[in-house]
Amino acid sequence: MSQNTASTGAFAPLKQGLFAVIWAATILGNTGSFMRDVASSWLVTGLSSNPAAVALMQTAATLPIFLLAIPAGVLSDILDRRRLLIFVQLLLASVSGTLLLLSHNNLLTVDYLIALTFVGGIGAALMGPAWQAIVPELVPRPQLRNAVALNSLGINIARAIGPATGGLLLAALGAWAAYGADVLSYVFVLAALLWWKRPQKPKDALQEHFFGAFRAGMRYVKASRELHRVLLRAAIYFAFASAIWALLPLVARNLLQSSAGFYGIMLGAVGVGAIVGALLLARLRQVMSSDGLLLLSAALSALVMVVLALLPVQWLALPLMVLLGVSWIIALTTLNGVAQAVLPDWVRGRGLSVYLMVFNGAMAAGSLFWGLVASQTGLVTTLLLAGAALLLSALLFWRLTLPSGEDDLQPSGHWDAPVVEGDAHADRGPVMIQIHYQVAAADRPAFLATIKKFSLSRRRDGAYAWGIAEHSAEPDTLVEWFLVESWQEHLRQHQRVSHADADLQREVVSFHRGDSKPVVHHLLSLH
The missing domain is CATH 3.30.70.100 (Alpha-Beta Plaits)
Structure with a gap:
């Protein structure tokens, strides 16, 4: 293996000690989050049989990210990202602690679940841009796409472990145990963030303030044709793919006639598939473009929805979930990697916040839409419609190619300093x-x-x-x-x-x- 291949291979970012520690801690943190989510998703199906109410949980989780993503992105660019992440971890730990107390005392209702899920979504909204924006601080630029892929791999390692473990805890001890494990997981994430001694940036006379940074970020997004293509492709894909995620608890309970434990195993199988997909991605990228990968992902997700609708049997559901995990990791890593690559460092948090807003807006709106469709037409018809629409949309937008993301966006400093005589206050303008x-x-x-x-x-x-x-x-x-x-x-x-x-x-x-x-x-x- 050449030195260049070794330094840019799929697992090369793990040789960076700081990245490896934070990566491992986030796996533990996400494992706890998946335990919490599987407990909440299963509990709401027992508290209400209305598909719209069940799908509303997905909306409650993603709507805050849609609403707050851009302000969160501004904060991630103007505040110390490490301190912001520590604050968010404490907020999320308090949400899970509240769920623990309510479930232990048998006080949880659909309203409480939706409300606390919404607060958790606020925490996720604040965390998302900052967490993704720190990646370039942890690895050299040639390793950036592989670091993004490893982050997705880490999430899906957690997805493989968390739901299955959460389902077992839910079945054996009750929801309070899954929530308690989630609270414990935040300890590891907080410890890693406290251990990270992020270099203090020198005070900059040109430091941006919130509203000015907001306007600058929106100007960038408005003028970036490359980012526009990424956002449009993401919105289309996730609006249709959201159907399987919004309705999966009902598929498990009603179509497959399964238990909470099996539902957790299903989600674990998604995580296993995502791990397989992440390991395959490096080779797939050598033979397929980003557009080809996105089309492959759409075809796989559509296949899963159609087969689940037509052959709802438990033994077949698990390999389908593995296939869904492969599909999901391909789409997430491809779109997120391209979005990272077309954004310069100074606006990375704000640009990623818009990407996350589109992603979660499409998931929230799509989840609510498909939940309402299922209320009127049934699960089987809805899955067939969503699968067909996902594949058709991917074929229709094939020609709207994703950008390569190969441009050097580092500051060049080649402009001559402006000549100024007399008074030129910083806020003078236009x-x-x-x-x-x-x-x-x-x-x-x-x-x-x-x-x-x-x-x-x-x-x-x-x-x-x-x-x-x-x-x-x-x-x-x-x-x-x-x-x-x-x-x-x-x-x-x-x-x-x-x-x-x-x-x-x-x-x-x-x-x-x-x-x-x-x-x-x-x-x-x-x-």
């Missing part, structure tokens, strides 16, 4: 930046096509308006202009411009025919 190019008439069409592509870079990094104008007295002089909300935000723009942007800027400047570099003017508002 600011207009003008760049004067000398472009020959024959080159104008190619120049305009190139600079319009470059305009997306300006908008992603801070501009809220952009345009190109012709000098009335000098037809060969073309003026690019863009507006930034403050002088401070423009200085941040200097820090954000990436190597990929620098390559495109060199292509734009190659059309310039002047004796020196294009002239840049900075104009500050007087009001």
